[in-house]
Amino acid sequence: MTLKERITATIAAEGPIPFERFMAMSLYDKEGFFGGETLRSEKAGDFLTSPEVSPLFGATLARFVEEENSRIGAPFQLVEVGAGTGSLLRALLGESSVDALAVEVSPAARKSIDPIPVAETLPTELRGVVLANELLDNLPMALAQRVDGEWRERWVGLVSGNLEFVDIAPRPEVVAWLTQNAGAVPEGGWVEVQLAAEAWLRDCVSRLISGAIVLIDYGDTAENLLPRRKDGTLRTYQAHHLGPHPLDEPGATDITADVNFTALLRVVETFDHELVRQDDLLSRLGLRDSLSEYRMGELEAARRGDDQERIRFRSLKTEAETLLHPRGLGDFKALIVRK
Numbered sequence: 346m347t348l349k350e351r352i353t354a355t356i357a358a359e360g361p362i363p364f365e366r367f368m369a370m371s372l373y374d375k376e377g378f379f380g381g382e383t384l385r386s387e388k389a390g391d392f393l394t395s396p397e398v399s400p401l402f403g404a405t406l407a408r409f410v411e412e413e414n415s416r417i418g419a420p421f422q423l424v425e426v427g428a429g430t431g432s433l434l435r436a437l438l439g440e441s442s443v444d445a446l447a448v449e450v451s452p453a454a455r456k457s458i459d460p461i462p463v464a465e466t467l468p469t470e471l472r473g474v475v476l477a478n479e480l481l482d483n484l485p486m487a488l489a490q491r492v493d494g495e496w497r498e499r500w501v502g503l504v505s506g507n508l509e510f511v512d513i514a515p516r517p518e519v520v521a522w523l524t525q526n527a528g529a530v531p532e533g534g535w536v537e538v539q540l541a542a543e544a545w546l547r548d549c550v551s552r553l554i555s556g557a558i559v560l561i562d563y564g565d566t567a568e569n570l571l572p573r574r575k576d577g578t579l580r581t582y583q584a585h586h587l588g589p590h591p592l593d594e595p596g597a598t599d600i601t602a603d604v605n606f607t608a609l610l611r612v613v614e615t616f617d618h619e620l621v622r623q624d625d626l627l628s629r630l631g632l633r634d635s636l637s638e639y640r641m642g643e644l645e646a647a648r649r650g651d652d653q654e655r656i657r658f659r660s661l662k663t664e665a666e667t668l669l670h671p672r673g674l675g676d677f678k679a680l681i682v683r684k
């Protein structure tokens with residue numbers, strides 16, 4: 346039986362399931378998008394993330410790790426959650442010699458991270474820096490729609506044997522989340538209800554003894570996401586392009602949505618925290634200065650007629666520009682929490 350057939354059989358036996366259960370099966374089942382043997386976040390995979398674009402991302406974040414290391418001292422551990430291929434950790438450890446751990450649920454990703462130590466869950470106590478790039482947008486979420494001025498949930502059911510969204514009265518925890526975090530969503534608007542992301546952050550903060558958590562992802566505050574609520578932000582990716590409808594090919598597509606940072610800010614409001622853009626964070630850590638040096642380096646190498654150096658500087662320049670692009674990766678947000 347394929348994953349889609351198993352999901353269909355489950356719904357036929359039990360009735361409609363919440364979207365977060367469908368998403369969890371689609372992504373993390375043994376035949377799910379991240380559950381199988383295929384490595385997903387590499388250049389040849391289905392999506393391209395900042396650490397896969399360039400080791401400059403990790404090398405720049407190494408400065409943040411060093412700052413925290415100086416601030417809190419030993420013992421100090423760098424933990425990356427949802428480490429994918431390990432590209433961020435490898436680049437970071439090239440610049441900073443700290444004790445490191447990757448936390449990954451994907452078996453294919455875990456293999457590729459080796460020889461960096463890897464675990465399936467967070468350590469009980471954290472002292473150091475916890476980093477996660479594009480983790481929260483992949484945590485299972487519920488779906489809601491604004492209908493006649495009320496909230497309705499969209500579960501996954503069977504209509505004439507096909508997987509389709511079905512209308513369900515919203516669960517109390519979903520309504521509570523929407524009331525606090527959705528904002529003034531217009532009639533017909535769709536909202537991804539990110540209860541798991543909120544729970545993950547609450548758990549992570551409670552484990553942090555001292556140090557910082559840095560969560561980088563696409564998304565924004567509820568207010569800034571409002572213009573996108575008509576159709577919602579739920580989408581799939583396949584082979585670097587927007588993929589089919591989320592219910593069409595469970596296991597074969599990445600399912601994701603913009604992270605609602607308003608909900609996350611609420612979790613950390615009593616701690617020292619800031620929400621910044623990726624371009625601002627990386628600039629603060631020196632990447633824009635490096636970019637100026639790469640531009641100068643390219644010009645000088647061209648003047649000298651040194652083609653090899655010119656090409657080397659040009660590719661560094663292009664990588665830095667991609668990480669800082671104000672409408673691309675630079676527009677990602679970073680939530681930083683310190684204890």
Ligand SMILES: C[S@@+](CC[C@H](N)C(=O)[O-])C[C@H]1O[C@@H](n2cnc3c(N)ncnc32)[C@H](O)[C@@H]1O
Binds near residue numbers: 397428448454477
């Ligand atoms: C979009 S990929 C990002 C990979 C990497 N951080 C990067 O930027 O290239 C998300 C990763 O998070 C992992 N993941 C999802 N839920 C997780 C969890 N609860 N704990 C650890 N890893 C998780 C997935 O297996 C996947 O490898």
